[in-house]
Amino acid sequence: MxxxxxxxxxxxxxxxxxxxxxxxxxxxxxxxxxxxxxxxxxxxxxxxxxxxxxxxxxxxxxxxxxxxxxxxxxxxxxxxxxxxxxxxxxxxxxxxxxxxxxxxxxxxxxxxxxxxxxxxxxxxxxxxxxxxxxxxxxxxxxxxxxxxxxxxxxxxxxxxxxxxxxxxxxxxxxxxxxxxxxxxxxxxxxxxxxxxxxAHNGMIGKTAEFRGVASHAGAAPHLGVNALNAANVALSAIHANRETFRDADYVRVHPIVTHGGDAVSSVPAKVNIETYIRASNIDAMIDGATKIDRALRAGAMAVGAEVEILTTPGYMPxxxxxxxxxxxxxxxxxxxxxxxxxxxxxxxxxxxxxxxxxxxxxxxxxxxxxxxxxxxxxxxxxxxxxxxxxxxxxxxxxxxxxxxxxxxxxxxxxxxxxxxxxxxxxxxxxxxxxxxxxxxx
Ligand SMILES: [Zn+2]
Ligand SMILES: [Zn+2]
Structure with a gap:
């Protein structure tokens, strides 16, 4: 040999x-x-x-x-x-x-x-x-x-x-x-x-659709429900949770807005967000995902919109x-x-x-x-x-x-x-x- x-x-x-x-x-x-x-x-x-x-x-x-x-x-x-x-x-x-x-x-x-x-x-x-x-x-x-x-x-x-x-x-x-x-x-x-x-972090994927009511953005915003404002509050609420992530868990949450409105003269009735929740272990991934759901929901509730959250299995740590x-x-x-x-x-x-x-x-x-x-x-x-x-x-x-x-x-x-x-x-x-x-x- x-x-x-x-x-x-x-x-x-x-x-x-x-x-x-x-x-x-x-x-x-x-x-x-x-x-x-x-x-x-x-x-x-x-x-x-x-x-x-x-x-x-x-x-x-x-x-x-x-x-x-x-x-x-x-x-x-x-x-x-x-x-x-x-x-x-x-x-x-x-x-x-x-x-x-x-x-x-x-x-x-x-x-x-x-x-x-x-x-x-x-x-x-x-x-x-x-x-x-x-x-x-x-x-x-x-x-x-x-x-x-x-x-x-x-x-x-x-x-x-x-x-x-x-x-x-x-x-x-x-x-x-x-x-x-x-x-x-x-x-x-x-x-x-x-x-x-x-080593790689694991992650969970999420898409969220905020649904409001369209109306004239100048003449009658009071008749609308602004889905972009709902998303804004949700993003702030996500940021408000960051201090609760432990350094040892390497948590990363990084949302993007994939649809932000349809016409500038109209109160946005549909806004979409995608995000990951990454962490070095499954428990921290689940903990992060729970907090993100809470934040997304809070954004919708703040302005009377509704939100549909789809959570998708991401990758393992x-x-x-x-x-x-x-x-x-x-x-x-x-x-x-x-x-x-x-x-x-x-x-x-x-x-x-x-x-x-x-x-x-x-x-x-x-x-x-x-x-x-x-x-x-x-x-x-x-x-x-x-x-x-x-x-x-x-x-x-x-x-x-x-x-x-x-x-x-x-x-x-x-x-x-x-x-x-x-x-x-x-x-x-x-x-x-x-x-x-x-x-x-
Ligand atoms: Zn890559
Ligand atoms: Zn690659």
Whole structure:
């Protein structure tokens, strides 16, 4: 049996040989961004690549998702290597789609490249011959939790149940035979290199519709009920609750107004708000959501309007696996240089990768290879060698390590892991988060 160093030499050479193509694919995705559950052109590119690599991908899973499994024929764990298909919507971004404003302001285009880098390495016969178990490559839709009305529409026509693509993959059974999972996000923090062991906040989504009565805004405002004033009071009431959030819970509440009125000469009769309630644990998420409901209701009551509140299950807080993270760290130090690998603590952002961490050993490293504000108009991946090639090599080395030697290390990771919840409990928890309430008094 060749040593792991020899295997990795072959694996990295296979990636280096395709590095221009891998970066080219990422940049092609960047130039034609699509937001969640709309990623048809992006998915077609991944499908084409996998077919050309000799795999038989399954397509249209959770609308646009793609799955291809590489089986070694020897027993061992099945590791999912994930790339996210979706973009954000940031119309001012230089690579924004001219019609939809869809833009890769979170760097998911690079994830597809680094996932395919792992695929390229694992398909190398000299690499595959040393592995046990299997590797499943998943291009998954809709990590960014946006366009809630559109997703609610998809939900009511039965196309999806949950707004996050990984949640849908779990619901559809795509993770039933997966033992552990990994993906690599890009980030822009000004210190190039890899970041390990960070944690994600969980979150709950809410939309609120304030309904008042339209009337002449100049001649007869006394005959109207101003839904915008209701929303204003509600937003102030939300702010009045902020001092009750504990620092230790990393709570973030950040509402936007998606519809603020119809005509300036008319008292606004319909105003819509969307918000998240994020926190580092489920109890704080529920506590925050209760306070936000109270504030929304108070706004409506203050002016005699009514409010309809739709609460949607967001993402779980993360429990990324420390044992698996240590294995990744060892290889990241080789690939990026030990001085370029750092750890991070709790982050206030959220991801449905965290949902997977409730169910199986999961790691979610970042590569600091971009500039600008994440989710902003100036967010640009600058170092594609790091985002695609090096990120792909670090994940490849982790996969090879886990599955070499009869998958000894992979088996050890599995044996040391205790899931936070079963798949059934997880889906039940998501469904418990959902509610629709109307307050008229
Ligand atoms: Zn993002
Ligand atoms: Zn992202």
């Amino acid at each position: 060749p040593s792991i160093e020899q295997t990795l030499k072959h694996a990295f050479a296979a990636i280096d040989k395709r590095s221009d193509d891998l970066i080219g694919l990422s940049q092609s995705v960047l130039s034609d961004a699509e937001s969640g559950y709309r990623e048809h052109r992006t998915a077609a590119k991944i499908d084409k690549w996998m077919l050309a690599a000799g795999l038989s991908p399954r397509t249209e899973i959770a609308i646009t998702g793609i799955v291809a499994k590489v089986e070694t024929g020897r027993p061992g764990p099945n590791i999912a290597v994930i790339g996210e298909l979706d973009s954000l919507i940031v119309p001012a971004h230089p690579n924004a789609h001219p019609e939809t404003g869809a833009a890769h302001a979170c760097g998911h285009h690079a994830q597809l490249g680094n996932m395919l880098a792992v695929l390229t390495a694992v398909l190398d016969p000299k690499v595959q011959a040393t592995l046990s178990g299997s590797v499943t490559f998943m291009a998954i839709p809709a990590e960014e939790y946006i366009e809630l009305e559109f997703r609610e529409q998809l939900r009511s026509d039965g196309s999806i149940e949950f707004f996050g693509g990984k949640q849908e993959f779990v619901r559809l059974g795509e993770f039933d035979d997966i033992d552990m999972a990994m993906l690599t996000h890009t980030t822009a923090e000004g210190i190039p290199g890899a970041i390990i062991s960070g 993360s429990r990324y696996d420390p044992v698996m993270a240590d294995i990744y760290r060892k290889h990241a130090e080789t690939v990026f240089g030990a001085e370029n690998v750092r750890t991070s603590g709790q982050r206030a952002s959220s991801s449905d990768a965290a949902d997977l961490s409730m169910l199986m050993p999961t790691i979610h490293p970042w590569v600091d290879c971009a500039t600008g504000n994440g989710h902003g108009a100036d967010y640009l991946v600058q170092d594609y060698d790091m985002a695609v090639v090096k990120a792909g090599k670090a994940m490849t080395a982790t996969v090879v390590d886990l599955l070499s030697d009869g998958a000894a290390l992979g088996t050890r990771v599995l044996n040391s892991y205790r899931p936070e919840m079963t798949k059934e409990r997880y889906l039940a928890q998501l469904r418990e988060f959902r509610s629709e309430k109307v307050y008229t008094e």
